[in-house]
Amino acid sequence: MKKQVLAKFIDQTNLKPGQTEQYITEFCKEADEAGFASVCILPTLVETATSVLKNTNTKVCTVISFPLGMDVPEVKICATKEAIEKGAEEIDLVLNVCALKSGLYNIVNQELFGVSQLCHDNGVLLKLIIETPLLNEEQIIKACELAEANQVDIVKTSTGFSAMLPRSTSVEDVKLIRKHIKPTTGLKAAGGIRITADALKMIEAGATRIGASSGKEIVAGLDE
């Protein structure tokens, strides 16, 4: 695989709290130069990122209800609307994992329906973070079904918020999701992917995007 091809798989990520506008401006410039698919940043920095990346091929991606997902549907929908108004072109929504695990599918459908409609009315790509490290196989399959029922564009494995998670994203997660979503639905592997070999394994297992904070190192490590 060529370096510029691998770069196109990567959502270059910085979701640490308290990044300055100046820092994110540089981060976005570098991401554009590297040819990454997007930068994934916190909602309060979307305007800053948009001012750097408009008219480039690198998209501005942000996260909604990150990293816990424990907001009511109205708030998630409002946060999505606000992010789109500020220039977000891709939305990574954290699923209400508690609702999923509790069988409250009406809540999950309510948030997914609202967010999905907003995204698609505005030409914005929707990724759903299902948080595989906190789910069993049956719950992962159910999350995929709910994503498909609500026209989610890409299913994303995990927030990668390691302070609350028991493990990173695994190749098995990716294979399981791939089996239960349409071939045309995208799959983003994120959480603990730091080196080239990790990224390539995920792509081989069916990932179409890689979320990583070390995108530059991942691309640099490729033997062309």
Place this chain on the structure above:
Amino acid sequence: MNVTKYDVESIIDASLGATPAPTMTQVESFVRKTLNYNFKMTLTEPFFIKSNAEILHAAGKQLCSVISYPLGSMNHKSKVLQVQTALKDGADELDIAMDISAFKSKHYEKVKEDLKPCVEMMEGRICKLLYFASLLTEDEQLCACEIALELGIPFLKTNPGYGYSTTLDQVKLVKKHYGDDLKIMVSGGVRTKEDAIAFIEAGVSRIATSASFEIVDSL
């Protein structure tokens, strides 16, 4: 200083924090367990306010929730809606995070404008300002104190937890400069009775912890 069991128990905001993505049943059983203690608040995520405020209020207890938590990264309109919804759902107190990127970018007016309508909606209920002490220099910590005082919310919450632990020095810094004018809730890293007592001796008025039962039971 002689710290009694009641001194500790009565200033704890008990949180389920350590359990990621709990089920509704797990949350409810946690909330019911807090009814047996004299905690100041039971602390839950916004999604659980509605179902648990009823249980707590029926027992004469109170519920606190979190806004723009844990990363302080929500945009203004969604943050205002989150406050509005939390209060409508039955929250008695709120811990509101400041826009930490705006703060670190030195846009202090933006930080204040973002918080003002949130504070107004509280209509006298207590809210605490989560100011992310562990991400700030000493000067920045004092600047956050000024913002809290200016907004009329003289109650700080140090850190969000999730790896951001509070130090005794962070508490002492605020106490040294502001004394009783600013109250502090320590949050992040209080796991034992020794931790709790050390922070009380340093001057905190409140302790947020997910080890609430263990701490009180060990006293």
